[in-house]
Amino acid sequence: MAADLASVAAKLAAPGKGLLASDESTGTIGKRLEKAGLPNTKDIRRAYRELYYTTPGIGQYISGVIMFKETLYQSTAAGRRFVDVLADEGVMAGIKVDEGLAPLPGGGEGETYTKGLEGLEAACREYVMAGAKFAKWRATLKVTDSLPSDLAVERNAEDLARYAKVCQECGLVPVVEPEILIDGAHSQTRFGVVTERVLGATVAALWRQGVALEGCLLKPQMVIPGAEAEGGKVAAEEVASHTVAALRRVVPPAVPGIMFLSGGQTEEEATINLDAINKEARVVGRCPWALSFSFGRALQASVLKLWSSDQTRVAEAQQLALALAQVNSEAALGQYTAAAGGHPSTLSGDSLRENFRGWSGQAPAGGAVPSPGGSGEEVLMAH
Numbered sequence: 001m002a003a004d005l006a007s008v009a010a011k012l013a014a015p016g017k018g019l020l021a022s023d024e025s026t027g028t029i030g031k032r033l034e035k036a037g038l039p040n041t042k043d044i045r046r047a048y049r050e051l052y053y054t055t056p057g058i059g060q061y062i063s064g065v066i067m068f069k070e071t072l073y074q075s076t077a078a079g080r081r082f083v084d085v086l087a088d089e090g091v092m093a094g095i096k097v098d099e100g101l102a103p104l105p106g107g108g109e110g111e112t113y114t115k116g117l118e119g120l121e122a123a124c125r126e127y128v129m130a131g132a133k134f135a136k137w138r139a140t141l142k143v144t145d146s147l148p149s150d151l152a153v154e155r156n157a158e159d160l161a162r163y164a165k166v167c168q169e170c171g172l173v174p175v176v177e178p179e180i181l182i183d184g185a186h187s188q189t190r191f192g193v194v195t196e197r198v199l200g201a202t203v204a205a206l207w208r209q210g211v212a213l214e215g216c217l218l219k220p221q222m223v224i225p226g227a228e229a230e231g232g233k234v235a236a237e238e239v240a241s242h243t244v245a246a247l248r249r250v251v252p253p254a255v256p257g258i259m260f261l262s263g264g265q266t267e268e269e270a271t272i273n274l275d276a277i278n279k280e281a282r283v284v285g286r287c288p289w290a291l292s293f294s295f296g297r298a299l300q301a302s303v304l305k306l307w308s309s310d311q312t313r314v315a316e317a318q319q320l321a322l323a324l325a326q327v328n329s330e331a332a333l334g335q336y337t338a339a340a341g342g343h344p345s346t347l348s349g350d351s352l353r354e355n356f357r358g359w360s361g362q363a364p365a366g367g368a369v370p371s372p373g374g375s376g377e378e379v380l381m382a383h
Helices: 002-012 026-035 042-053 082-088 120-129 150-170 188-208 236-250 267-284 297-309 314-332
Strands: 018-022 062-067 092-096 101-103 112-114 134-141 173-180 257-260 290-295 368-370 378-380
Touching: 002 062, 002 092, 002 134, 002 173, 002 257, 018 042, 018 297, 018 314, 026 042, 026 297, 042 062, 042 082, 042 297, 042 314, 062 134, 082 092, 112 134, 112 150, 120 150, 134 150, 150 173, 150 188, 173 188, 188 236, 236 267, 257 267, 267 290, 267 297, 267 314, 290 297, 290 314, 297 314
Parallel strands: 018 062, 018 290, 062 092, 092 134, 134 173, 257 290
Antiparallel strands: 101 112, 368 378
16 A cells, blocks of 8 residues: 555656646635636536646646545546546546634634544545545645744644545545645745744654655645735745755655645746746755645636636637646746746736635635534635
C-alpha cells in the first residue's frame, strides 16, 4: 500500500505537471457562475466541468483533477464518466473530502476548524470505488499580529494529519492544505513566520499520526503580503526568496511535491510567482520537492469569462484552458517566459481574491450548514 501511494504521489507531482482544483462546493461555484451571468444548475455545472475534462491534450500539463462529490459521479453529455475520460488522458481523479469550515471554539476572532472527520473512512472507501486516486482537505489560518492562535495551529494540524492517515489507510493519497489566508494587512515577513509555524506543526502532526510522507502532498499558500498590507504587492523575486526559505526550514525531503494554491493572485501573478519560486530553488539548492501548482481560479477565471459569454465557444474555451495549463507547467519547471502575445489570461490583471474564503461570521443564503453541537451558528462552505 505505501509503495502504491508513493507511486501515485510521484505521478501527481511529476515534473511540469500540476493539479486542477475544480472542487468548489455547489455554493461557491454557484457564486462564480452567477457572477458570470449563468444559473447555478446541475446541468450548467456539469457542462462547465466537461469543458475542462475533455480538453484535448490536457494530460500534458495536468496530472490530477480535484473534484467535488457531485462531479466525481457525473458523466459527459455523451454518457462517459468523467473519471474515465480523464484516465484516457493520463489524468487522475481526486476528491474534496472535508465538509467546510466552522468557528473554532476557544479560538480567536474569525478562527476556524474544518468539519468532516466523522464518517471520513466510509466516504473515502466509497470514493476509491468510484475511481478516486487522491483526496484533499482544506484548513484555513487567519493572520494578524496575534493570530493564528496556538489552538488554531495545533487543532488544524492535528485534523489534517488525522485526515491524511485515514486517506492512506483507504488507498488515497492525501493533499494536505493548510491555507494561510491573505486577508489582512500583515507584512510578508509576518506571513513567512506564520508559514513556518503552520507547516512545521502540520508536518509534526503527520509524523505523530504515522502518515507516510512519501505518499502525500502539501498545498500551501506562497509567502506574500496581506491583501491590505502597506506597500501593496511585492516583486516575484521577493515572493520566491521568502517562500523557498520557509519551505527549506520545515518541509522534509520525503514529501514529493508542494502544490501551491493561487490564493487570490491574478492568473498572471500566479504563473510568474511560481516560475520565480522554481528559479530561486535552483539557485539556492537543497529543494528536493516538486514545486508545482494546484490552482483553481488561476486556471479557470478567463475560461469561465469566455464560455459564459457564449456556451457554443467550447473549442475556444478549451484552447484557452490548455494555454493556461501550459504556462503554469512551464512555470513549474522554472521555464516560463512571456511569449510575444503575453500571458494567455484575458482578465487584464483583475484580482481573483474572494471575500468568502475564510469564516465571515455569517454565511450567505444557500451556502451554510448548522455547526456541530447545535449552537445555531452557521458554517461557510468556501472552497
